[in-house]
Amino acid sequence: MPALPLDEAGKYVAGAYVVFVALLLIYVAIMAVRIDRMREELSELADLAEKRSKDAANGANDEVAGGSAEPAATMAPSPRGSGREAEQPREVF
Secondary structure, three states, X not given: OOOOOHHHHHHHXXXXXXXXXXXXXXXXXXXXXXXXXHHHHHXXXXXXXXXXXXXXXXXXXXXXXXXOOOOOOOOOOOOOXXXXXHOOOOOOO
16 A cells, blocks of 8 residues: 555655756756856957967067067956856866
């Protein structure tokens, strides 16, 4: 004999499925936000790398022409969020 009659247990099983699906949707939403943020940061880094390579190419052309080139200013993206991005990486054992 089951601990709960089947007519009462159905409500709990349905409730458990609802909670599971809700948690799954929350997890997917959090991952989507993280991926979007990472995509933005990668885009910023690609733009920065492209700018630096153009500046380096222009600097090499200026030196060949006899002019002096100023070093490119470094621009680091500002940290967003809770500041976890700025933490030092931890070793994984």
